[in-house]
Amino acid sequence: MPERIADPRAVSEMIRAELLLDGNAAQNLATFCTTWVEDEVRRLMDACVAKNMIDKDEYPQTAEIEARCVRILADLWNAPLETTAVGCSTTGSSEAAMLGGLAMKWRWRQRRLKEGRPADRPNLVCGPVQVCWEKFARYFDVELRQIPLEAGATGLRPHQVAEHVDENTIGVVAILGVTFTCDYEPVAAISAELDRVQEATGLDVPIHVDAASGGFVAPFLHPGLEWDFRVPRVVSVNASGHKYGLAPLGVGWAVWRDAEYLPADLVFSVDYLGGDMPTFALNFSRPGGEVVAQYYLFQRLGREGYRRVQEACAETARWLGEQISALGPFDLLYDGRGALPAVSYRLKPDHTGFTLYDLTEQLRVRGWQVPSYPLPADRGDTVVQRVLIRHGVGRDEVSLLVEDMKRCLERLASGSTGAPHRPSFHH
Known part of the structure; x- marks a missing residue:
């Protein structure tokens, strides 16, 4: 703890700068928790x-x-x-x-x-x-x-x-x-x-x-x-x-x-x-x-508002499930229909070359937090990924996720997991 009192604006800016090193909450697709609220809240x-x-x-x-x-x-x-x-x-x-x-x-x-x-x-x-x-x-x-x-x-x-x-x-x-x-x-x-x-x-x-x-x-x-x-x-x-x-x-x-x-x-x-x-x-x-x-x-949303929010999330989750299924290497465990606005999936049993943990690390390069974890209770040999769709995560954001997944899969399939090569910039 410092010995002397400091200027509140300076301390605030110092901490804000440090917090920039945290992940972007809007790209955290691992959390169920709310990441967007109205100013009135x-x-x-x-x-x-x-x-x-x-x-x-x-x-x-x-x-x-x-x-x-x-x-x-x-x-x-x-x-x-x-x-x-x-x-x-x-x-x-x-x-x-x-x-x-x-x-x-x-x-x-x-x-x-x-x-x-x-x-x-x-x-x-x-x-x-x-x-x-x-x-x-x-x-x-x-x-x-x-x-x-x-x-x-x-x-x-x-x-x-x-x-x-x-x-x-x-x-x-x-x-x-x-x-x-x-x-x-x-x-x-x-x-x-x-x-x-x-x-x-x-x-x-x-x-x-x-x-x-x-x-x-x-x-x-x-x-x-x-x-x-x-x-x-x-x-x-x-x-x-x-x-x-x-x-x-x-x-x-x-x-x-x-x-x-x-x-x-x-x-x-x-x-x-x-x-x-x-x-x-x-x-x-x-x-x-x-x-x-x-x-x-x-009071703000009522039943109608909650229904509209959850329907929008569910529609986005169903679309994401279709896109992930079409990517090729995945088997869907849950496709976004009938329960939470989310999808869960695993690699196909005959797939080799990389793991879901590798894909998680690749997606982090672009800021996406998509968790990989083993299933519990006698199914620990099955590793799955889960993407949660919540209020504030819309079709635009999820479309960007799908495009990034495609690029990550291409890099992993080619064995190149480093940053993609780009020509240097010249004035």
Whole structure:
């Protein structure tokens, strides 16, 4: 730390110059997170920079806006009218997922203790999940039963569930938008399989839907798909407002079908307008601006606006899938149809000469961040790439990506991976 005070403009310019070395967020096709926001959002967040979201008694109107967002999401995700849905904002869907997991663990433990049975070996069943669920299992002492990904599958399949659940299972996590492949897992079919398990064994296993990405996509692109509270076994849902919810980093949401699914032991009360305000979160200091921004977007866009944004993204993703398929060396795992606005693909099994990791490095030369990674759970020998299309990534940008992919493939096929030769410039 310097000894003396410095000119604010000089320090600001120094840091801005250093930040130029970061990648261009608009070309980051690896992230689900919002990289474009309106100026009105920036101004609202500036107005809230000093407001701690957790101090509900100090900032009651911000707390009311958070509550409105929860009610909007409960309605969007078809919570039954006869129930009292509850929920909260979080720092992102990872915290929201952990809250959902904690609620399931608590209810399972309460039931086991009431029955006079041991409650020291809880497990959670899932398919290919994001690392936040691995963190949840380790932090809160839960066995994570991650079901291996079958050949040709893009997520958990219903028939795999039965052999992994038992009396110690706190719940099954179904993913609406698998991180690795971008496809939806069939929530309703997984629920039907758990119905059969209950008929055969008496085990009543709830479902938590990790809708980190799909929770703000499916209601607008696939309104007939039953994945949410229309499925009776779904007790809770988490989603990222800062992904396809279009809000800036970082805000997430956790919503429970009814207050009975959020154990009272996990809820703390704070003073709020002369009464008590229940709160349930892992983080007790975070700005209110992201929640206010989410509410602005709900009011600004409405259902029509969200539908138009997601339809435009989906159309671009489908076009990109067609272009990548036509390039030759790739097999599409997910073509942008029926789930997230994205594509995922791998090299054809008989392809040789270069890897997807080589292609990732070549695309970086032009600033594109396109991730390559192995599939999880017994499919680690299969490496895939994924391109996410979100608000702000349009057909023009994706057309440039396709042209750059063609040039990169030509260089890799020729064995020349250095910078292309260009004649020097002369005055």
